Amino acid sequence: MADARMIEIENLSKRFGQLIVLDDVSLEVSKGENLVVFGRSGQGKSVLLKCIIGLLNPDSGNIIIDGKSIINLDLNELNKVRKNIGFLFQSAALYDSMTVRENLAFPLKRNFPNLTEKEINDKVEYTLELVSLEHAIDKMPSELSGGMKKRIGLARSIITDPRLMLYDEPTTGLDPITSKEISELILNLQNKFNMTSVIVTHDLICAEIIADRAIFLKDAKIAYEGTIEELTKSNDPFLKNFFSHELIKA
Numbered sequence: 006m007a008d009a010r011m012i013e014i015e016n017l018s019k020r021f022g023q024l025i026v027l028d029d030v031s032l033e034v035s036k037g038e039n040l041v042v043f044g045r046s047g048q049g050k051s052v053l054l055k056c057i058i059g060l061l062n063p064d065s066g067n068i069i070i071d072g073k074s075i076i077n078l079d080l081n082e083l084n085k086v087r088k089n090i091g092f093l094f095q096s097a098a099l100y101d102s103m104t105v106r107e108n109l110a111f112p113l114k115r116n117f118p119n120l121t122e123k124e125i126n127d128k129v130e131y132t133l134e135l136v137s138l139e140h141a142i143d144k145m146p147s148e149l150s151g152g153m154k155k156r157i158g159l160a161r162s163i164i165t166d167p168r169l170m171l172y173d174e175p176t177t178g179l180d181p182i183t184s185k186e187i188s189e190l191i192l193n194l195q196n197k198f199n200m201t202s203v204i205v206t207h208d209l210i211c212a213e214i215i216a217d218r219a220i221f222l223k224d225a226k227i228a229y230e231g232t233i234e235e236l237t238k239s240n241d242p243f244l245k246n247f248f249s250h251e252l253i254k255a
C-alpha cells in the first residue's frame with residue numbers, strides 16, 4: 006500500500022552552540038495535508054523548515070520525505086528529493102532584472118533542461134493563470150504591487166510541480182484582503198493538486214483558511230497540536246494569551 010505520509014520527523018534535535026532550538030521533536034504530515042506551524046519569535050519554526058529541506062543538518066534524529074530519509078544524503082541525492090519540494094521563504098525575491106516570464110522560466114530550465122521553449126512558455130502561462138496574473142507575463146518586478154510579487158513568487162515556487170510546499174510567513178506585509186487571497190490560493194493548490202504544505206505563519210486569517218491541523222512550537226518542543234478551532238478555543242493560559250495578543254487578526 007502507498008505510504009500516506011509525506012513527512013516523517015523522528016526525534017529531531019537541533020542546537021546552535023548552547024541554544025537548543027529543537028529538542029527531540031517528532032512529527033508526521035500526511036500527503037495532501039496543510040499543516041500550520043505557530044510559535045513566538047525565535048522558537049525554531051524556520052529552523053524546522055530548513056531541516057525539512059536539508060538546508061540545515063540536525064544534530065540527531067531522522068527526517069523522511071516521501072519515504073526517503075534525507076539525513077546524510079550527498080548533494081546529488083538531496084537535490085533529487087528537493088526537486089519535489091517547493092519553498093516560499095520570506096526573503097524570496099524575484100530577479101529584478103528579469104521579466105515575470107523569465108523569472109518563472111528560470112527554475113523550469115534549471116530542473117528540466119530538456120524542455121522545449123514552447124513547453125516552457127505553455128507551463129509559464131498555465132502557472133500564471135493559476136495565480137490569476139496571466140496579464141503580468143511581460144512585466145518587470147518593479148511594476149508589480151507587493152501582493153502581485155507574492156503571487157508571482159508563489160507561481161515560481163510551484164511551477165516545477167512540487168509534491169510538498171514549505172511556506173515561511175507567506176502573507177507577512179500584505180493587507181488583509183491580499184493576505185486572504187494568497188491563503189485561498191494555497192488552499193486551491195491543495196485541492197487541485199493534492200499538494201502537501203507546511204506553513205509557518207503569524208496570521209490567524211491565513212491559518213483559518215489553510216490549516217487542516219496546527220502545531221505550536223515552544224521551548225524547543227511541540228507544545229500543542231490540534232485544529233485551529235481547538236487551539237483558539239483552548240483554555241490554556243499560554244494559548245489564550247498568544248491568540249489574543251500575538252497574532253494578526255481580521
Ligand SMILES: Nc1ncnc2c1ncn2[C@@H]1O[C@H](COP(=O)(O)OP(=O)(O)OP(=O)(O)O)[C@@H](O)[C@H]1O
Nearest residue numbers: 021024026044045046047048049050051052053205
Ligand atoms: N544558522 C544559525 N546560526 C545560529 N543560530 C541560528 C541559526 N538559525 C537560527 N538560529 C537561532 O535559532 C533560533 C530559532 O530561529 P528561527 O529562525 O527558527 O525562529 P522562528 O521561530 O522562525 O522566529 P520568527 O518568528 O522570528 O521568524 C533563534 O534564536 C535564532 O537566532
